[in-house]
Amino acid sequence: MVAESFLPHMNGVTNSVLQLLRHLRAEGHSAVVVAPATSWAGPAWAAEPAPRFVEGFPVHTLPALPLTGYANVRVAAGTVTRVRRLLEAARPDVVHVASPFVLGWRAIQAANQLGLPTVSVYQTEIPAYAQRYGAPWLEQLLWNHVRTMHSASTLNLAPSSYSMRQLADAGVPRLRMWRRGVDTDRFDPRRRSEALRAQLAPNGERLIGFVGRLAAEKQVEDLAVLADLPGTRLVVVGSGPLKDSLRERLPGAHFAGFLGGVELAEMVASLDVFVHPGESETFCQTIQEAMASAVPVVAVGRGGPLDLVDSSRTGWIYRPGDLADLRSRVTDLVYDDVKRRAFAAAAHASVQGRTWPALCDQLLGHYREAVLAGAAA
Known part of the structure; x- marks a missing residue:
């Protein structure tokens, strides 16, 4: 190898x-x-x-x-x-x-x-x-x-x-x-941590998360369009050359740094919605890990996510470059508990054979x- x-x-x-x-x-x-x-x-x-x-x-x-x-x-x-x-x-x-x-x-x-x-x-x-x-x-x-x-x-x-x-x-x-x-033993909805959620969302905020390198190709700065959604908080997991500039761009977000193992699995399972904005993904493993954790996904409609997200069933695909569409898709799931739970169950079921x-x-x-x-x- x-x-x-x-x-x-x-x-x-x-x-x-x-x-x-x-x-x-x-x-x-x-x-x-x-x-x-x-x-x-x-x-x-x-x-x-x-x-x-x-x-x-x-x-x-x-x-x-x-x-x-x-x-x-x-x-x-x-x-x-x-x-x-x-x-x-x-x-x-x-x-x-x-x-x-x-x-x-x-x-x-x-x-x-x-x-x-x-x-x-x-x-x-x-x-x-x-x-x-x-x-x-x-x-x-x-x-x-x-x-x-x-x-x-x-x-x-x-x-x-x-x-x-x-x-x-x-x-x-x-x-x-x-x-x-995808490691369905590690990434599992049973790892959802109410203690972690209480720490990150003390007022019951819905958690919108991203996991990946903090580098230009991931387009993490696009998450700024979600920063002012009422009753929500952004969670950014990862490290990279843009970590300092992204902290300035997203002052209300929680930056967890690089996580691995069970710590990462607990963080992912504790999210309410997972977002991936990067347009240059050949696959996007973090999307599968979120879905295995019963977290619905909102992802850009280019590259690997097109195969992974069944739009309107396991999550939403939004138009590349259309940040208003990104905000609309996240809003749809964040404020509709019944729909979010249905998408979460479908997402979890969709990856069990992988x-x-x-x-x-x-x-x-x-x-x-x-x-x-x-x-x-």
Whole structure:
């Protein structure tokens, strides 16, 4: 498994890799992880190194540099030759490339040189970030890079129907659908905490929540349109480069910082409505976690959320860029207890079959297909 990002930085890519490693161990398979090391530079470079083993499998790290303006995200250095040596030592049947971009592209090239099949998993719509980070002229160049990487892969997995269409339109071949699982043991409505709600909403306010990176691509600033809804309070969970500016923009919100484990599950289950405004999500795992916690969702109508939210049944989809529509959809659920409970029950029921073991078994099938394709090539 070659991961573009990994521990200690926790995000959707890291979480997926950890779930897969757990499943591979349980099923008796062997794995080796190649990932960026903790960055050379930046204030947190020595705070928490990447682990040497995960689920009993070795983790090989390559030197990395922090991404400008976002020190927790690391870009691996090193050459194709160095990655090839790691693959030669591991002698894998298949190379899983998680969200390829820099390190992943080197891994695809190295695997091709060795005649190893690759399964590349599209997880991050990096070209869309160009606009958000003030470099729209880079978008087409980034899509060219995405097409080059995935065209060189044996098999390409997309997490949503929107991503499948997007990649097909970009000229990416050999596409298959592979969604994400959700931990329905951890994310469960029984974790709803009245004590936590009393702390966050002492006057019985309805809690409107967001979970994710506090970065430009998540569009958390759009939540400002909800800040003055009477009898409500915003709850923002996560950390990132925009945390200080968002605190200024949303002075009445509760900023919980980064949460994990049971603490995160309790927070999510204690919300009344979950909102996700980011338009560049290839999937959006936090939506599934909210739904598993019996929390209805209001999400933007672009990308992965289109597959996850059944509008008017498990939540609402609002028009991209239409913040008045966002406010209207949240208002509809916040002030209608009967409707909100009905949406919550439907949301909870809709994700009960999407367990990680089931999704990981599906991925093993994709591995087998790639190995057979590689043998036939």
